[in-house]
Amino acid sequence: MNTVTITIKKQPDLFLEADCFTPDALAGKKADEIAELPVFIGKTVEKIGDYFTVSGETGPTADETRLVFNGDFTKVKYIGAKMSTGEVVLNGDADMYVGSWMSGGKITVNGSVGHFAATAMSGGELNITGNAGNYLGAAYRGDWRGMSKGKITVAGNVGSDCATFMTGGEIEIGGNVDVHVMTHADGGKVIIHGNAKSRLGGQATRGEIYLFGTVDVMMPGYVKAGETELTIGGTKAVFTIYDGDQGERHPTRKGLPIYAKLYLKK
């Protein structure tokens, strides 16, 4: 695997949209070619080289390309957006849409990301050592097709509206999570090692939430359905099971409704 290093040299005054920061878009290009590629600030078109230094070499295909970003990317959006393969390593923080619509490959963020990371993710891996903003692994605004596959790991805290409309895949959160988790979900799994606030699994029809910490306010649409001992995220514990959201239409198996499940550690 070949590595290209992109280091920020000048902070943009306004936010910069760099949807070409993916192995798919940069594979096969030389460093000086990459520096000439367009990035957008509003409707102004600028060059990668205006803000970043590019060094190293890409692989002949995206599969063999690793992109390493160094510096403060909190004014840069869309890193790894729509990537299908290859690897992205970000040493620093980034703004919105990291790994949005990604379908494969691996992103490692040694830092924190803004909102809408992994929007409608359909495959691959996203690891974040810091925190993530709101709408992590959620559907795009208005859409009913959320995260369907892949794995997101966040060591720190996550904002609100995580995993909205999730249908598959897994999100593991090391810290705490803000309100609205897995709203409208119809599958998938969210593991929360810290605490939650409220509205876990609201309007969800399927899917699982595992909560190790506390929850401030339970959803009224969840009812207790027993206890179980499970090993989740490497930790063995006894959980109380809740079925919900009772207010929703649920699919059935052998005549019995399938519910979304909330597992609260005892």
Place this chain on the structure above:
Amino acid sequence: MTSILIKNGFVIDPVQGIRGDKMDIAINDGKIVKNLSNPDKTIDASGMVVMAGGVDIHSHVAGAKVNVGRTFRPEDKLQSTYAPYHGIRHMAGGTSVPTVFKTAYMYADMGYTTVIEAAMPPLYARHTHEEMRDTPIIDEAALPMFGNNWFVLDYLKRGEMDNAAAYIAWLLRSTKGYGIKCVNPGGTEAWAWGLNCLSIDDPVPYFDITPRQIVSGLMEVNEYLHLPHSLHLHSNNLGNPGNYTTTLDTLKLSEGIKPNNNFGREQVLHHTHIQFHSYGGTTWADFESKGKEVMDYINSHPAVTCDIGFVTLDETTTMTGDGPFEYHLNKLNHLKWANTDVELECGSGIVPYVYSKDVYVCGVQWSIGLEMALLAKDHMRCYLTTDHPNAGPFWRYPRIMKWLMSEKARNDVLATMKNEDKVRDRSTLGSIDRELTLYEIAQMTRAGPAKALGLGSSVGGLVPGMQADIAVYPYNPETESDPEKIEWAFSHAKYLIKSGEVILNDGEVVSNGNKKTYWVDVKTTPNRQVERDIDQTFVKYYTVNKNNYEVNEHEFMKNPCVVQIDAIQ
């Protein structure tokens, strides 16, 4: 204004019976003329098809529900990229519900010049006109909805035709409407009571009138007022298995009514998106086509016209004044739903919908539209629409032309369907080898709809004296055999001329044209009772007062074009 000569194209004009002859078309001062010496501009159309500008008889492109469709579907904008400013082309986006600019540009790219907004809630007429005003290039008109209007229900129930006519004339004038649209007669009003009217004899709660009385009454009033267009009807029971009997019952109501107008219109009833109304079976499990039965009736009844409402197998946004239908659709697909009750007048609903070729019901719906158009005997009475955006976006018309003109293209789609055998089994499409000609396509897309709208003397044809709306398509009917080329060419008009002005030059938008909006002003015998009823009803029931309801030409319209009629008895 410039004079233009379009030289050497294959001219297709059903109005004059011209079937692809190589000839020149001359334009002077906004009109088509017989001949021209020293034209300011010459367009070489050799190897290309020349037709009148397209006319869309039924599309939802402006107004309250279109805009709700835009705002509640941000994800619709993701399906296509926003195109930035380009020359005089304004930024444009949206997919199944495009912005007003994109709507105009995409119609222009297809060579269309006239589009009818098919459902204007009278209360939201101002909004509808504002959007039409902001839609460049294409001439438009809007049809206000009457089939669930309290005044109409009251007058028709009591058999007061004069009053119904006076009210409808007032409303057309006030809202700057073009004709009488009726959506789910009585059913949308019943929906305000949580009910619906699924047959033409289901009574409307409170008003105690039936859809049969509403449809017959509106047809009668339409002819009494000598309107350019006929009653434009979306009948009861849309989209339900077995609804074809309701459709046939409804169509039969036209028997015995005679067209009465000075606009060359021969029908008394236009039934819209007939595909959605030609379903057999009792549930979605035994759902099948009754397209043949319905088209047989239309074929033998010259006083009826229809547009198809072809399903295009896309993700789209359904939006209709048929409130209860949208509720039931939402119960089927469980996506989001918006609903509005428009005070005393009508209602509407919106639901996104994905017509997947792998869902057999969608495959059958797709088949029914094509089957019906291929079984039609007179394409001057059967028009190409998708009920945009309900059965698919309007910019798929060229793809529908391809399917209509090529059996191979149809079989290619069928072959990719997961339930191909089942789909083939539920309609006769697979057994039809007919391929429509460009002449028949021109009937379905310009000459026919223009005539049905009562606009046949000015648009839809290439007769000297007519408005110079002309499209030139990069398609050579003598040499072309690849059906894909049909779809490409009819989405990429090489030249488009609107009212004598070049809009597309070599495929580029070079002018936003001078769009106009048609409306109908019918003079009726002064009617004090109706005037008093209107005044009192505004005071008593409406949330706005009358002065804030009426559409002022200067404020809300660009280039208004009034059709004046004297219906004083």
